[in-house]
Amino acid sequence: MKLLENAAGRMVPDEINGKEAVPFKGVGKHRPTGRKYAPPIATCIDYPEDNNKVVGSLKEALVRCGLKDGMTVSTHHHLRDGDLVSNQIFAIASEMGVKDLVWLPSASFPCNDPVIQYLEDGTVNRIEGSMNGPLGMFVSEGRMKGMAVLRSHGGRVQAIQDGDVKIDIAVLAAPASDSFGNARGTGGPSATGVIGYAKPDYLYADKVIVVTDNLVDLPCFPMEVEGNYVDYVVVVDKIGIPEKIVSGTTQITKSPDRLLIAELTALFLEKSGLLRNGATMQAGAGGTSLAIAVFVHQMLKKKGWKLSFGFGGSTRYMVEMLEEGQMGYILDAQAFDLDSVKSIEKNLNHIPYPVFNAYNYHSKGNLTTMMDIMILGATEIDTGFNGNVVTHSDGLLLHGIGGWQNCLHARNVIIPVPLFRDRIPVIVDRVTTLCGPGELIDVIITERGIAINPGRQDLIDSVRGKGLPLVTIGELRETAEKICGKPEKAAFDERVVAAIKWVDGTVIDAVRKVRK
Amino acid sequence: MKQAITGNAGPRVRSDIEVTLELTDSGGIELNIKSKVKSMYGKAIEEQCRFLLDYFGIVNARLSVNDSGALPFVIAARIEAAVKALTGTTKSFIPEMIPENIYGSSRDRYRFSRLYLPGNSPGMFLNAGLHSPDGVILDLEDSVAPDRKDEARILVRNALRAVNFYGAERMIRINQGERGLEDLEALIPHNVQLVLIPKCENGETVQTVDRKIREIKAGEGQNETVFLMPIIESAAGVEHAMEIATASGSVVAMAIGLEDYTADLGVQRTKEGKESLYARNRIVVAARAAGIQPIDSVFSDVGDMEGLLQNVLSSKAMGFDGMGCIHPRQIAVIREGFSPSPDEIEKAKKIVVAYHDALEKGLGVVALGTKMIDPPVVARAEKTITLAVRLGILPGNWIEEEKA
Numbered sequence: 001m002k003l004l005e006n007a008a009g010r011m012v013p014d015e016i017n018g019k020e021a022v023p024f025k026g027v028g029k030h031r032p033t034g035r036k037y038a039p040p041i042a043t044c045i046d047y048p049e050d051n052n053k054v055v056g057s058l059k060e061a062l063v064r065c066g067l068k069d070g071m072t073v074s075t076h077h078h079l080r081d082g083d084l085v086s087n088q089i090f091a092i093a094s095e096m097g098v099k100d101l102v103w104l105p106s107a108s109f110p111c112n113d114p115v116i117q118y119l120e121d122g123t124v125n126r127i128e129g130s131m132n133g134p135l136g137m138f139v140s141e142g143r144m145k146g147m148a149v150l151r152s153h154g155g156r157v158q159a160i161q162d163g164d165v166k167i168d169i170a171v172l173a174a175p176a177s178d179s180f181g182n183a184r185g186t187g188g189p190s191a192t193g194v195i196g197y198a199k200p201d202y203l204y205a206d207k208v209i210v211v212t213d214n215l216v217d218l219p220c221f222p223m224e225v226e227g228n229y230v231d232y233v234v235v236v237d238k239i240g241i242p243e244k245i246v247s248g249t250t251q252i253t254k255s256p257d258r259l260l261i262a263e264l265t266a267l268f269l270e271k272s273g274l275l276r277n278g279a280t281m282q283a284g285a286g287g288t289s290l291a292i293a294v295f296v297h298q299m300l301k302k303k304g305w306k307l308s309f310g311f312g313g314s315t316r317y318m319v320e321m322l323e324e325g326q327m328g329y330i331l332d333a334q335a336f337d338l339d340s341v342k343s344i345e346k347n348l349n350h351i352p353y354p355v356f357n358a359y360n361y362h363s364k365g366n367l368t369t370m371m372d373i374m375i376l377g378a379t380e381i382d383t384g385f386n387g388n389v390v391t392h393s394d395g396l397l398l399h400g401i402g403g404w405q406n407c408l409h410a411r412n413v414i415i416p417v418p419l420f421r422d423r424i425p426v427i428v429d430r431v432t433t434l435c436g437p438g439e440l441i442d443v444i445i446t447e448r449g450i451a452i453n454p455g456r457q458d459l460i461d462s463v464r465g466k467g468l469p470l471v472t473i474g475e476l477r478e479t480a481e482k483i484c485g486k487p488e489k490a491a492f493d494e495r496v497v498a499a500i501k502w503v504d505g506t507v508i509d510a511v512r513k514v515r516k
Numbered sequence: 517m518k519q520a521i522t523g524n525a526g527p528r529v530r531s532d533i534e535v536t537l538e539l540t541d542s543g544g545i546e547l548n549i550k551s552k553v554k555s556m557y558g559k560a561i562e563e564q565c566r567f568l569l570d571y572f573g574i575v576n577a578r579l580s581v582n583d584s585g586a587l588p589f590v591i592a593a594r595i596e597a598a599v600k601a602l603t604g605t606t607k608s609f610i611p612e613m614i615p616e617n618i619y620g621s622s623r624d625r626y627r628f629s630r631l632y633l634p635g636n637s638p639g640m641f642l643n644a645g646l647h648s649p650d651g652v653i654l655d656l657e658d659s660v661a662p663d664r665k666d667e668a669r670i671l672v673r674n675a676l677r678a679v680n681f682y683g684a685e686r687m688i689r690i691n692q693g694e695r696g697l698e699d700l701e702a703l704i705p706h707n708v709q710l711v712l713i714p715k716c717e718n719g720e721t722v723q724t725v726d727r728k729i730r731e732i733k734a735g736e737g738q739n740e741t742v743f744l745m746p747i748i749e750s751a752a753g754v755e756h757a758m759e760i761a762t763a764s765g766s767v768v769a770m771a772i773g774l775e776d777y778t779a780d781l782g783v784q785r786t787k788e789g790k791e792s793l794y795a796r797n798r799i800v801v802a803a804r805a806a807g808i809q810p811i812d813s814v815f816s817d818v819g820d821m822e823g824l825l826q827n828v829l830s831s832k833a834m835g836f837d838g839m840g841c842i843h844p845r846q847i848a849v850i851r852e853g854f855s856p857s858p859d860e861i862e863k864a865k866k867i868v869v870a871y872h873d874a875l876e877k878g879l880g881v882v883a884l885g886t887k888m889i890d891p892p893v894v895a896r897a898e899k900t901i902t903l904a905v906r907l908g909i910l911p912g913n914w915i916e917e918e919k920a
Contacts, residue, residue: 256844257643394555422530422585423553447646467908483642485588487556 003496003510008386010434012507016499017126017146019164022506027437030504036362037163039206051218052179053233058085058211059092061232062169065207067092069099070125071168074205076197077107078173078185078334082244085173085211085236087111090118100125102146104165106156106197107400108135111244119144128165129156130400131498139497140397142513148397148498150390150511153197153333154359154406155501160200161362164505170205172198172225173239177212181230182223185335185352186345188214190240193314193335193344195224196354202229213239224352250315250337252294253287257418257447262288264469265375265416265445266295271466272459274373274412277305282368282407283375285313285336288416292375293317300326311358311371314340314350322349331367333358333403359406361504366409374410378417380431383473385438385453387415388431390500393424395432395490395514397498405503408440412459416445425480425487427451427473432490434509435500444473451476491515520601522667523594524636525582531639533586537598538578545569545576551583564591571609572599589678590638590671597667610673613706616680620740621709623768626650626906627745627809628838629850630687634659635668641675645682647844648851653687656699657714665695669702676706685709687745690725697728704732708742710768715776716746717753719763726764743768745811749776754795761806770803771840772796774813787823789830800835814840821849828853855907856900864904867897869918 003011006023014021022030047053055061067073073093075086086105093101099122103115107130116138118124126146131139139148151159159165174183175191185195190213202208202225210225211234220227253259265288269275275296283289283296294317300307306325310318312332316339321327323343331353335341343350358367368374379399380388389404391397407413417426427444442459444451449471452460463470471479492512502508518539525534540546549561565579568591579595586594589611596609630651633640636659644652654672656665676686688703689712690696700711713725722744729742744767746753746760753760754777761770774792778785785791796812803810812831815824828850831839839850856864866884871894874882882889904910911917 256647259845260643260646423557423587424585447643483587485557485560487553488559490555 006507008434008437008508010509012510013147013496013499016149016507021499024502024506024508027439030506032162032505036161037166037204039204051227053181053227053230054179054215054235055232058088058171058209058234058236061209061234062089062092063096064232065169065209067096067098067169070101071098072102072104072166074104074167074170074201075106076172076195076201077105077109078192078195078197079190079240079245081109081111082190082241083109083111083173084241085171085239087114089171090115090123094118094121094123098123100145103127103129104156104167105129106153107402108132110134130402131397132399136397136399140395140511140514141516142493142495142497144497147496148511149501150401150498151501152359152401152405152503153355153403154361155401155503155505157200157356157360158362158503158505159501160204161360162505167201167205169207169209170198170201171209171211172201174210174212174225175239176214176216176220177210177225177233178216178218178220178227179233180218180227181208181210181225181233182218182220182227183210183212183225183230184220184223186341187216188212190214190238190242190245191341192240192245193341194332194352194354196333196352196356198225199354199356202226207231209234211236211239213237224354246335246341247337250285250290250317251287252290252317255287258288259291260447261416261418261445262291262295264447264450265292265414266299268414268443268445268450268463268468269296269373270299271468272462275299275305277303278308279372280309280311280370281307281373281375282311282371282410284377285315286377289375289377290315290317292416293321297321297326311353311367312340314343316340319343319350322347331358355403355406359403359503368407368409369411371407371410372412374407374413376404376407376413376415378415378426380426380428381415381417381441381444381473382428382431382438383477385441385444385473386431386434387436387438387441388433389435391433391511393428393432393487393490395492395512397511401435401500405436408436412443413441414443414445415441419446419448419476419480420484423484425477425484427476427480429477433500433511437508444476446476448479449476518602520598522597522601523586523590525584529584529639531585531587531590531642532637533584533591533594534582535594535598536580537595537602539574539602540576540578542576545574546578548578548580549583550581551585553583553585560588561591564588565595568592568595568609569599572596572603572605572607574599574603586638587642587678589674593671593674594667597670600666600670608670611678613677614680616682617677617686617707619683621685621743623741623743625685626838627685627769627811628854629841629847630685630811630838631841631844631847632659632689632814635672636660636664638671638675641679644844645680645684647847648682649684649841649844649847650838651685651687651710652681653689653712653840655689657689657691665691669699673702673706676703676708687712689714696725700725700728701732704729704742705736705738709740710743710745712771713744713746714773715749715753716760717750718756719759722746722760722763722767726766729766741766745769745771747771747773748795748799749773750780751777753777754798757798757802758805761802761808767806767808769809769811769837770799770806771811772799772813775816787827796834796836804835809837810835812836812839814842815846816842818843818846821845824849825853851907855909856904860900861904861910864897864900865914865918867894868901869915871897872915
């Protein structure tokens with residue numbers, strides 16, 4: 001394995017887990033050719049004539065799927081921190097003595113920490129997906145055998161479609177399924193609202209297992225997973241812990257400092273003219289984003305405006321806009337709270353919309369390029385507007401990419417962040433890990449001023465002289481350092497523990513083992 | 517072995533540091549650093565600890581710090597407080613005064629909102645000014661536990677020098693009695709612009725504080741006036757309102773503190789505030805008579821913004837010029853409440869324009885339509901307009917715009 005300098009000036013491996021890797025070439029520069037990957041041809045005569053695919057247990061399903069050493073097993077994360085299914089796969093594999101599996105989750109959560117023991121005992125070779133908390137720490141300390149690969153939600157679809165990742169077995173937890181394997185995210189004790197992240201998995205995996213705690217009569221309609229792609233259905237007592245799947249209610253931040261940033265963001269949207277009748281918007285489920293949504297909602301009401309659609313992760317604050325007439329539609333990749341789940345069940349204008357369709361590099365079009373207003377977060381932003389979302393400034397891998405990289409393609413990318421957290425500057429010289437190139441990041445909003453990317457003269461002109469606290473990104477960095485003092489740089493060993501993929505599958509940066 | 521513990525640590529503590537210092541007989545300096553930001557500031561914290569111990573002439577000691585991301589001015593204050601507690605040294609380590617903190621105040625500036633900051637909670641200092649209160653009050657009195665008064669004083673001193681309060685009037689609330697005078701000695705030299713005198717009951721207290729401040733300022737060769745805002749918090753204070761308001765030329769405002777006042781009367785404090793109606797009226801009238809600003813008590817339910825707004829509107833209607841805040845989110849509501857409303861501004865504009873027309877035409881009588889307007893009405897309208905312009909609600913050249 002060699003390290004090569006990519007187009008962003010980062011040293012990245014030319015090989016990942018034995019496979020050739022392409023260094024990042026620049027935004028929109030990589031253009032894979034050939035044909036998409038396809039799963040093997042199935043034949044309906046191999047399936048029961050009564051179409052009842054229910055088998056006795058997850059173990060039986062895994063065995064029938066031919067689970068063996070080195071396979072790639074995928075899961076989705078709609079059960080979030082209440083997931084009772086994923087860990088079981090590896091417990092079963094460990095008990096069967098299977099080694100070197102690759103786990104391809106669409107995201108992992110603290111409830112997946114037990115997987116560490118299967119990484120330690122050799123059942124799992126590596127995780128290709130987001131790593132949070134103790135899992136991230138485990139990887140950062142160089143304790144995982146294989147190299148982690150971090151992809152965005154869209155990047156995961158891209159990798160599955162172009163064959164960079166081949167899923168042997170997809171294990172898809174479903175809040176409702178019929179015996180044929182038609183499945184959906186609504187209904188039952190573990191409703192998630194939508195299960196769109198499972199779409200590439202069931203379309204492209206060799207074998208597909210649906211696991212449900214809510215077997216319904218055929219047809220399970222409207223289905224998000226189509227049964228004709230499914231091999232086996234497993235019925236269990238519980239796939240998830242409801243109160244950990246969705247928050248009962250998502251809460252806007254109570255922190256006066258974060259509310260100040262949210263207020264400033266809303267003011268920026270108003271003064272710049274980005275907020276207008278018919279605009280499109282996406283904001284996350286973090287406390288600050290929710291507060292921004294509330295302020296935006298108030299402005300829309302005051303002006304009598306309506307957003308044409310919002311893209312979810314949905315929250316009750318988006319649902320309120322939909323119900324009160326300030327938003328035409330919610331296109332939804334995941335529901336963050338109970339109000340959103342209920343809304344999907346009852347409101348025809350609240351539409352399940354997988355990231356498969358929205359973010360994917362190999363799609364014939366990209367939904368995010370239609371978004372006028374995109375509110376995102378970051379752990380670090382540097383003076384070149386480059387962003388980091390996966391590591392903290394101490395170099396520890398502590399977050400996944402989520403849809404962040406994909407969302408950078410929106411028309412106006414706005415990142416509200418505090419200038420520093422405790423003593424740790426958020427605006428820095430050079431991001432510890434590069435996840436998104438600065439050319440795609442337009443506005444940084446902090447409590448101590450708003451910096452607009454010099455590449456966006458149109459935005460600068462739109463707010464000049466309107467009383468907003470405009471500063472340069474360099475000034476923000478200096479202010480942070482003046483208040484906090486100059487931080488030491490994180491110290492790393494040579495060993496690459498994780499590769500960060502760009503949305504097109506090229507390698508934008510590498511994370512090294514932290515030095516103790 | 518004597519030990520001093522200063523500062524705060526714990527899961528909910530941010531931007532503070534707990535310092536445990538023990539003087540030893542030999543063995544040099546033994547440092548034990550625990551910090552949330554160790555990988556990035558571990559060396560800086562160690563250097564600062566060693567530098568400060570050396571500065572205070574400590575050669576043998578065991579120093580443990582438990583840091584939650586404290587900034588250098590906090591670390592310095594905590595270590596100084598620990599050293600002082602053990603050695604009684606009179607030496608101080610004074611941080612540099614950041615240039616952003618060198619600005620003046622004025623007698624007649626607006627004091628709609630003044631934000632209380634508990635003097636021993638550094639995490640609340642950092643962004644206080646960003647919420648645009650008219651003043652920040654670094655409080656040494658009721659929000660600081662009795663056994664933390666010494667360390668809070670040092671922390672507040674450092675904050676006055678190192679924290680940017682973004683142009684807010686720099687206020688401190690001192691303790692009562694002798695301790696209050698010591699507070700002044702430690703803090704006045706560091707561009708304190710206004711001192712709140714708690715539980716003030718007579719003019720003599722005001723004069724004692726004023727004298728002490730002048731003495732300190734003269735000693736430092738500084739000549740700005742430090743303004744005073746006595747807080748009336750008892751029946752006796754209310755009865756002496758006029759005496760207090762006129763006790764010194766430095767008094768620019770007089771506030772009422774209703775928690776203590778109602779306790780003194782032995783009644784419950786209610787949201788409607790009937791029980792304090794007399795006291796509030798008395799304060800307003802005395803302050804107006806003395807030509808100073810009457811300031812209302814804080815509204816303590818930080819979750820109830822609607823209640824706060826109603827409270828502000830009734831305050832304004834009674835004649836108050838401002839209110840204390842105990843949460844940054846109250847600031848905007850208070851400012852909005854005390855600001856002239858669009859209706860008031862429209863009316864005022866008409867009156868002032870009519871007045872100007874009358875002047876131009878050399879008319880002795882101002883009329884709006886068929887209504888005659890008396891001089892005090894014009895004066896009040898002009899006051900409203902000045903306020904609107906200063907708050908940025910009206911442009912400075914509104915009258916030209918109006919005529920165009």
